[in-house]
Amino acid sequence: MIKVRRLVKTFGPKPVLRGLDFQVTRGEFVALLGPNGAGKTTFLRILATLSRPKMGEVIVAGHHLPAEAAAVRRRLGVVSHQPLLYGDLSAEQNLRFYSWMYGVGDLERRIDEVLHLVGLNPRRRDLVRQFSRGMQQRLAIGRAILHRPDIxxxxxxxxxxxxxxxxxxxxxxREIATAGRTVVMTSHDISRAADLADRVDILSKGVITASESTEDLDPIQLTELYRSVTRV
Amino acid sequence: MPPTTDVVNQKPESKAGGSLRAYLRSIAAIVWKDLAAEFRSRELIGAMLVFAALVILIFNFALELDIRTREAVTSGVLWVTFAFAGTLGLNRSMAIEKDRGCLDGLLLAPVDRTAIYFGKAIGNLFFMLIVEAIILPMYSVLYNVNLFQPGLIFVILLGSIGYTAVGTLLASMAVQARTRDMLLPILLFPVLIPLLLAAVKASNGFLMGFEMAEIMPWINLMIAYDVIFIAVAFMVFDFVVEE
Known part of the structure; x- marks a missing residue:
């Protein structure tokens, strides 16, 4: 579903990703761990078509990036640490806006479904700026799955x-993962990553330094592995 | 929270495409979103209106002029007021997109990115026209000058289109910078010089009752400016917003 080969990204003279290789199969949940500055967010922004790679090959859902970015965006849902929601619009208005942007059909029914899924139906007419951080993040997930992306x-x-x-x-x-979606999640939380994901990849200094199935390692072993591969 | 597997386990949407209908729907969605957010907060129009009203009030007290001289300076005072008030609106309009990462939300949508530009530009034009519609009668009363002439209204419309076309593009560039509030006027005003010059001259022509033959070159310049900068924005917006 996602295939990345020898990916390089620099900001000015500073290299952030240095020949990164990465692969995710359909329906897999991969957690990407790494210290601050390892390049996790930069890598995810390239997969999300928000940033251009300098060199290397990136194929998402069979489409090459950045050339076929629009086709990729149709298949993607993105949740970042920012909610990508408008504070002066209600939860329902935010979802309606993004439904129009994504061309979601039968949008009233879909908005109802999504608001129920993320548990915000009772607050649907409240402004997003009045929401707690947790509620905003749940609505952000609702926004991301609104158009039924498969990644x-x-x-x-x-x-x-x-x-x-x-x-x-x-x-x-978990609900999204069991529905067969392909998921890539960056995190600093090793035990949570081990609990949720099928596989954990560790990114350090712009390359993947370890890739392990969560069935093979418990959180303690994973923590030790993380320390050993990210040690300066 | 009652999660239901069937809700998430459905086929991906495939309706959003590169069709003209999807493109126009995205533009309309962005305009609707900006108007709905502004209707709720009233921050953008409020700030522009207060600023514009203060500027014409200050000019009114600063320039103690006779009626003939007032007519002569009116076009200059009006366009200075619109230009400075407009930068407040442009800055605020793009700052809304930067808050909570909303610009990324727009860029992630599967639409041609120029739809984002046109949606934002039309929204900004709408706000600018609302402010102008309120400021014009206020100015007429304070300066005792009749501004309700079809020719002048047409010039203001042309000038506002050019202003928001360039302003939205440059605000999209400036919003990426840490010093965006300072950067926008520095980038914008040099580019606006031809438009503002033509707008002041054409407005003055209508107010002073010049022949159309004297006014038309300035109107033609404004039309050319609008067409050129809308075309430039169409071509470069994708690069401007890309990381």
């Missing part, structure tokens, strides 16, 4: 959430 990219979705909101988010993520 979902999550960039540190648990950032700033309290325990309860994070648990709710985990529940939604």
């Amino acid at each position: 979902l990219l999550f960039d540190e979705p648990h950032t700033g959430l309290d325990q309860e909101a994070a648990a709710m988010l985990d529940q939604v993520l």
Whole structure:
């Protein structure tokens, strides 16, 4: 579903991704771990068509990036640590706006479904700026799955959430994963990544330094592996 | 929270395409979104209106002029007011997109990115016209000058189209920078010089009752400016917003 070969990205003279190789099969949930500055967000932004690679090959859902970015965007849902929602619009208005942008059919029914899924139907007419961080993040997931994408990219979705909101988010993520979606999620939380994902890849200094199935390793072994491959 | 597998386990949407209908729907969606958000917050039009009203009030007290001189300076005062008030609106309009990462949300939509430009530009034009519609009668009362002439209204419309066409493009560039509030006027005003010059001359021509033959070159310049900059924005917007 996602195939990346020898990906290079620089900001000015500073290299961020240095020949990264990465692959995800259809329906797989991959967690991408790595220290701050490893290039996780940059990598996800390239997959999301928001940033151009300098060199290398990126194929998402059979389409080459950046040449076929519009075709890729139709298949993608993106949740970042920012909600990508308008504070002065209600939850329902935000979803209606994005439904129009994505050409979602039968949009009233779909908005109802999504608001129920993320547990925000009772607050549908409230302004997003009145929502807690957890509620905004749940609505952001609703926005991302509104057009029924088959690939979902999550960039540190648990950032700033309290325990309860994070648990709710985990529940939604599990639901999405069991529905057969392909998911790539960046995170700093090793135990959560081990719990949710099928595979954990560790990104350090712009390359994938380890890739392990979560069936093969428990969180303690994974933490040790993480420390060993990210050690300076 | 009651998750239901069948809700997420459905085929991807395939309706959004590169068709003209999808393109126009995206433009309309962005205009609707900007108007709905502004209707709720009233931040953008409020700031532009207060600023514009203060500028014409200050000019009114600063320039103690006779009626003939007032008519002569009217076009200059009006366009200075619109240009400065407009930058407030442009900055705010793009800042809304930067808050909570909304610009990324727009860029992720499977539509031609020029639809985002046209949606934002039409929204900005709408806000600018609302402010002008309120400022014109206020100015007429304060300066005792009749501004309700079809020719002048046409010039203001042409000038506002050019202003928002260039302003939206440059605001999209400036919003990426840390110093966006300062950067926009520095980028915008040099590019606006031909448009503002033509707008002031054409407005003055209508107010002073010049022959159409004297006014037409300035109107033609404004039309050419509008067409050229809308075309330039259409060609470069994708590169402007790309990382």
